[in-house]
Amino acid sequence: MMLRKPIVVSSVLILCALAQYLATRSSSFVLEHRPWNSRGRSGIATRRFGDPSSNENDDDLKPQDPDSDTTCRPWFWDPKKIKSPSRRNVVGALTSSVVASSLSGVVVFPQSASATYKPAVRPLSYRVDSTIPPTLLSITPSQGESILAAIGRGSGTDKEAVLIDSINLNNMLNKAVFGAINSVSSLTSRDTQKKSKSWQASFCCLAMPSSTQPVDVALAQQVLQSLLRKSGGQGNTGLGLYFCPYSTQPVLDKYTRGELNDEKLQQMLLESGVSLETQQLYAPIFQYAQATKSLDLIAMAPEVEDMITVRSKGLQFVNPERRAQYVVDAPGFIALPQDPRYKLYTDRSLAKDFTPMATSTLTTGAAAAPVVLEDSFANFFSERILAHEAGATAVAQYAMSRVGGGGGKSSSSTMPLVTVLAPIADLRYLCGINGRIARICRALKPDCGVTDNAVTTILLNPTASDTLSRTRHLRLEIGTGPETLDYQTKVADFLWFSESPKVNLIPRLMN
Secondary structure (H helix, E strand, O other), X not given: OOOHHHHHHHHHHHHHHHHHHHHHHOOOEEEEEEOOOOOOOOEEEEEEOOOOOOOOOOOOOOOEOOOOOOOOOOOOOOHHHOOOOOHHHHHHHHHHHHHHHHHHOOOOOOOOOOOOOOOOOXXXXXXXXXXXXXEEEEEOHHHHHHHXXXXXOOOOOOOOOOOOOOOOOOOHHHHHHHHHHHHHHHHHXXXXXXXXXXXXXXXXXXXXXOOOOHHHHXXXXXXXXXXXXXXXXOOOEEEEEEEEXXXXXXXXXXXXXXXXXXXXXXXXXXXXXXXXXXXXXOHHHHHXXXXXXXXXXXXXXXXXXXXXXXXXXXXXXXXXXXXXXXXXXXXXXXXXXXXXXXXXXXXXOHXXXXXXXXXXXXXXXXXXXXXXXXOOHHHHHHHHHHHHHHHHHHHHHHHHOXXXXXXXXXXXXXOOEEEEEEEHHHOHXXXXXXXXXXXXXXXXXXXXXXXXXXXXXXXXXXXXXXXXXXXXXXXXXXXXXXXXXXXXXXXXXXXXXXXXXXXXXXXXXXX
């Protein structure tokens, strides 16, 4: 019996579709049955579709005699078998037609216009919700502008899951079965959310894809403009550049003040080890910072020779004075690698970028000198944590020096906002540069109140490989096993695209 039901249903659908087709073949005629004419006989009035002489409101259209040869009849017409339909028959016929159309799923029009395919427009931005596992929430353009404006005002991003208290298809059964439990948890989470955001500085990290293109830089500039539009007073907004060594900070300050032109800046950065390709790629960012006259550029990278020393010999061989500049919170820097969450990040994210190499190229000006390295994962690990600590230290020192209006170009007491430009590899899964900022801020100013919620991470045009995914869709988390589930970490707070992403790139999209 279980096998016969699909066959019977399919047969009914086919018959309904066939009946609808036959009715459509004859639908080029509209038959208006008028039971009685002036002579007391039933008659049929016929009109043809598309006839310009026909009119729906034509009152002088008279029923014709069925026995007359001048009547325009369909091919199945037989006047001897025609009977006046009752109201029950008319209603039944209409009901059958509607049911057949709904069952067959096909709506047939006598004269259907050719339809053109219009692909759906997918959102350009998504929030990575902190569920287990993480899910994506689509963001409309207006919502995206509101979110960026709120971040620019210092709202930060809550790392807890978004609470949706309304009933929908995703939580209908859950609320029906576990309604009381959810009510208690909702009250608990609301109490947590009611805590005031007492941090005195906010940060937004913009993660650039591994193969950065001009379109990615343009998207970063667009997001940066939306952030700064609501950030507040001048002198309290900074932009950290991951490729500029500490020694280039005076050069960047002179450039933002308008004392250097683009050619002079390019020459000085080239002498400090910044490649010409990188400078040309981020030239719009430099020009935008100089044009605004209210955005400070921050050098975040250690010196090139120090990075080579770490990679070839180890962290202990770095110049002590410069190392003290990179690491201002030595106890926290030493204790962080022992944290279980950071161990998970090291194993699942940081170690994936390790590529053994025998030689490295140090670019100084136009010359390139190969340096022989004794490469190992331990030295690679030391190199990356030094780069992350130095970058976080630079932006934290900038923000803490301007808390309460101190150190800025104006006396404004607005909250400092620092934006960071860095590769996705240094920001994904919230344990790179972005994961160290809050700790260093509290080390510099214990009462600053900066927490991880004050740091927002946005991935710009990410690819599946940028998130270490082995499939075509993005990877949203690390730590899915039973032993690591307590330390599960999402890839970022938001995803931002310059054009609609492919369908197979977006996983776990919620309504």
